Amino acid sequence: MMWKPALRLLPLLLLPLPLLLTERVAELSSAHRLFLGTLPWLVGLIVIMLSLGFKQSRALLTTLHLGAVAGLFEVTSSAPLDNPASYILLIALGLCWPLMLGWLTLLPERRTLSRAGLLRIAILLAPYAALALLWHYHPMQLVHLLPLLPLPFIDQLYAQLTISPFVFWWQLGGICILTTLSLLLHNRDVLLNITLSLCVLLALTDTTSAVHGQLYHLLGQLVLLTAVVRHGYDMAFVDTLTGIPGRRALEHHLISPGRGYSIAMLDIDHFKQFNDRYGHDIGDQVLRMVASQLRHVGAGGRLFRYGGEEFTIVFRRGSEDSVNKALEAVRERVAQYPMQIRGTNRPKHDDTGQALRKKGNNGEAVKVTISIGFATQANGEPAEAVIKQADQALYAAKRGGRNCTRSAQQNTPHKKRRSLSDFARNQAD
Known part of the structure; x- marks a missing residue:
């Protein structure tokens, strides 16, 4: 814009x-x-x-x-x-x-x-x-x-x-x-x-x-x-923590979304474990990092924070295939991001933090992943119904092992791409 x-x-x-x-x-x-x-x-x-x-x-x-x-x-x-x-x-x-x-x-x-x-x-x-x-x-x-x-x-x-x-x-x-x-x-x-x-x-x-x-x-x-x-x-x-539009903005955005739009619901995997192990301040860092990566979603998607660790992306136009590719790309971007846990002496501003990372002043490295479910309006359903379908697809992605994308219109799930440094795997170890 x-x-x-x-x-x-x-x-x-x-x-x-x-x-x-x-x-x-x-x-x-x-x-x-x-x-x-x-x-x-x-x-x-x-x-x-x-x-x-x-x-x-x-x-x-x-x-x-x-x-x-x-x-x-x-x-x-x-x-x-x-x-x-x-x-x-x-x-x-x-x-x-x-x-x-x-x-x-x-x-x-x-x-x-x-x-x-x-x-x-x-x-x-x-x-x-x-x-x-x-x-x-x-x-x-x-x-x-x-x-x-x-x-x-x-x-x-x-x-x-x-x-x-x-x-x-x-x-x-x-x-x-x-x-x-x-x-x-x-x-x-x-x-x-x-x-x-x-x-x-x-x-x-x-x-x-x-x-x-x-x-x-x-x-x-x-x-x-x-x-x-x-x-x-x-x-x-606007959500004060992440700086992106919040749920009220989403509700206004969906008053007249048009036809053939898609809605994606995204959830941070094992977010409660981040808060339990590192504290809510680290949880806030994770939320800000994920939001900053989701901002760059393609296919004309618009990002909102739905609440808690959930985000919503609305695609006004685009085929199901293009939406799926855009969501897969942003999912991989989050999974590949080198998330460093900030120490107590680490500056809060992102630009300064990036400069320190380049110099090698890193804290503990963790892997953050997200699960995604999306649905496309097919028969003129209201936005609430499309969100419910996307939510069901998100739950299917969670049950399917997390760190993957599921479509409500598809019968076959996307293959999950695991990483040996996955945070949940580290927790199990």
Whole structure:
């Protein structure tokens, strides 16, 4: 599915849109401009409500962070261009944004409506509240800072821009550091943080137009809304352990599967023995390994975790023979995978684990096998009936010795391919 990476890059592709729309939006009536100015705050309120519902404290804090910066942008855009206090305020905002966003990236998820959660909100908003109070009640305190600043803070990057060279490079450096930090922490919000930082950077380039800042504020809040909704979808439909769609996603997928589809039920052989001998943590490793191998099933199959050690693959199209070949190939891939039991000092991330395996830092080797049963819809049966037939074929594969594939439509079983290093055989020894 090549469209998924492209869809995730869509917010970055939308960044030039506010630049193109600023002049057109400025020509709208005052009522429409008022609505436009209110819209980002309404979207931000929706993000806050969804973040509370989905227990996403970091998304809520990021929304408040963006709103605080956008609110102070509107303050500076309403002030005269030659107001030195407003210019100092812009510099302070440009310096604070990457620092606070980096802090939010390092924060673990916590309950928002708790003492620690409320303290985080207070820490986040305190610098911006102090700047707003200084600008409104003691602007001369900000003006006195102007002669103390080096020229890179005071000069403009270009005559048409309101951002100074230092703030510009500070923002770009912050984006680079934040991206590196997110990748090291395996943070899935790396593109979100890059997009929001670029929104702030582009908004800083022209604070003379309120519309310019409002459009980038709206874009940032929409990106946050998309991220929160995507997280809610993952909570409902994606299995957190293996990262593949779960049973609820399977049920939705089978609402209208079409005709002539095939359903395969797969089960890890002797999975209980893995848990009994090595513990549930090792059992989780086995589940993740099997899921990673099953992802590469051919014939257009789509993988789901059915529950426990069972997986389901749905083939929308394809003959029984092609489905059987695809399942046999993935069964052999699992059986031939060099499964190493991770020690207590072994990193949990898969990429690091693969690098250690290449260096020979291996733990105890075990053999993991799966049994497969599949059925193809022949006479318009409902999906529940096809799953039941696939289950019966799976039980036949189990009774036939495991590590094999059985079809509900075939009378002769597939020949089982045993391995001397089969886990169950090792257990018997």
